[in-house]
Amino acid sequence: MSWNMVSSVEGGHIAVADLRRFHAAASALRMAAASARREGLSWTATLMRIEARRPIMALCPASPWAPEDPRHRSLPFDLVGDRCREHARACRTLAETMESLASLVIRAGSLYSHTETTTRRIVNELLGTGMRMLPIPLLPLAAGATAATAMGGAMLGSGDPIEALTSTAFLHEGLMTGIGGIVAGLGVLPAAVMRDEVNRAADLLASATARITDLIQGNELKLTEVSADAPVAGESRDIADVLANLSRLGTERIDGGLGSGLSYGTIGIQEYRDATGRRSWLVLIPGTDGRPDSPFGWAQNVELMSSDPSRRMRADSARMVAEAMRRAGIGRDEPVALAGHSQGGIVAAAIASDMTGSFAVRHVLTAGSPIANHPIPQDVRVTSIEIDDEVVAALDGAPNPTRPHWVTIRGTRVRSSTGVGTPVDGAPDGKEISHWLRYHQAALADALDIGSPAVRTQDADVSSLLAGGLVSTTYWRGRMEPAPTRNQTRNR
Structure with missing residues (x-):
């Protein structure tokens, strides 16, 4: 089975008027989707009411809805039921399509990007701070979570341990923040207001690795x-x-x-x-x-x-x-x-x-x-x-x-x-x-x-x-x- 890529966009400049239009379009689509779903439920309810009357209608010599019409001596329940199901399905499909379009409008307008980025930063800092306070227990915990995810994917038949990277993606930046703070020797409070712990750690490591590289490769x-x-x-x-x-x-x-x-x-x-x-x-x-x-x-x-x-x-x-x-x-x-x-x-x-x-x-x-x-x-x-x-x-x-x-x-x-x-x-x-x-x-x-x-x-x-x-x-x-x-x- 091959892969598809679903993208979201963060940053960029969108005018306030444009943001309002995106919000309005997404809201309108979601309201229309909700209406279509209600319509689909109405068709399903109609089908259930018709089916409930089916035993009673079988006892009548003619349909009470058309007593003078010989063509309707019996109601075509199967045909009516099929029509109700078709309309219900069409309403569900229309609702799903409009919800999908609303999602596309939201992604296109980056309406959630600021909130998502802020949340990621908070998660990163919390995880990084936790690692600096208790680095020994949390590192094995992170490794164990990754291993467990990989094993779970294998047991589910995916055969792809790399899926562990997908399920733990929200941890990656936070883990690097914590590791960077530990390597750079930063305290809990100073690091809490930083976002470049990794870069500070890299500078410290580079002072040694650059010399080693020059000795091996030449400069x-x-x-x-x-x-x-x-x-x-x-x-x-x-x-x-x-x-x-x-x-x-x-x-x-x-x-x-x-x-x-x-x-x-x-x-x-x-x-x-x-x-x-x-x-x-x-x-x-x-x-x-x-x-x-x-x-x-x-x-x-x-x-x-x-x-x-x-x-x-x-x-x-x-x-x-x-x-x-x-x-x-x-x-x-x-x-x-x-x-x-x-x-x-x-x-x-x-x-x-x-x-x-x-x-x-x-x-x-x-x-x-x-x-x-x-x-x-x-x-x-x-x-x-x-x-x-x-x-x-x-x-x-x-x-x-x-x-x-x-x-x-x-x-x-x-x-x-x-x-x-x-x-x-x-x-x-x-x-x-x-x-x-x-x-x-x-x-x-x-x-x-x-x-x-x-x-x-x-x-x-x-x-x-x-x-x-x-x-x-x-x-x-x-x-x-x-x-x-x-x-x-x-x-x-």
Whole structure:
């Protein structure tokens, strides 16, 4: 059985008048649905009354409703009963359709997003505070709950232990908040007013992991422009195109199915130019590949999550992308869209946050990236796509801000048999985590299908930024090497 994605939208700017219209439309649909359900109950009650009179009518020589009409010597109870059942079913179906439409209006208007986000923050802080007060009992409790959920899913015949991630999704951010507070050594009261416990913990850990990574990989970045032997990233006109190109690049550098010759540690930079000659740029940043000499290793994630801006920008992947952007010729005042998956999204958020004087980042698009606490400027649009049970996006321990320019699309996996949501293209029937880009692509498609004004505004901004034609696509490969010794430097 395949998967569908059901999306909700948080953040974005919706005028008060628009909110009133959404509320009014949802209310009207729900009232109409209630009326249709009452009508269906009336038909059911009519059927029951007719059936109750059936034994009495059998004793009458003619129907009292038409005594002079020989065609009605007996009432066609079966036919009347069938008509009543049909009308009752039609009323129930109409009610369900209108209730579904009301739900779509609510999702499209993000009417519950603020309340849901506030509730998540409260749950996170309560769970985090509890873990800091009693960390030893609560950690096994959380692990036991996850294991029990997985076992329950297996016993129910789903055969998918990963479903434990779905049922415990509401705990993920809170658990990370608690773990972050413990690692950072924060007290209960100070941490209660913070939301960046994870980032503070990451900064502490990065002070050690960065040194270890430099010893293993080396800290000398070797950046090379490489060519592709087959088309990989094509022209993008909207967010869906950007995600498709990012997905192809991310898959190609690992699997090489297109025969392009691109390998790990590779990003793409596209130049666009409109009729006036104005240049704009799209930077495609795939996620962690974990290769021994790649700038996109596992350890770099810790540095990118640091609360210290200078440490974030010392991460190998951030250094590589920034240097590639400079070499590609991106001007300081030329608008840039940064799109990244997983670690790539954290790199995009770090550059937008910490390099405001170097690049004119206008839009950040992330998929499955924990960036809630990155200080992205208010004038930069952010579109974040997160899946409830992918875990990675919850590693920041906090929900994303709900700002006019920051829109979060939250996707929830459901079985395709439910008949709701958007199918996940290429998703297997069995076990798979929802961190792969195809789930984020389906979440975006569902958010667009429900007509979310906030998502459409973000999509229009990307389309405007990439207006004109694609001029070129360049690919940049990074490798980490030990710093040259003094003798090697002299020989150069």
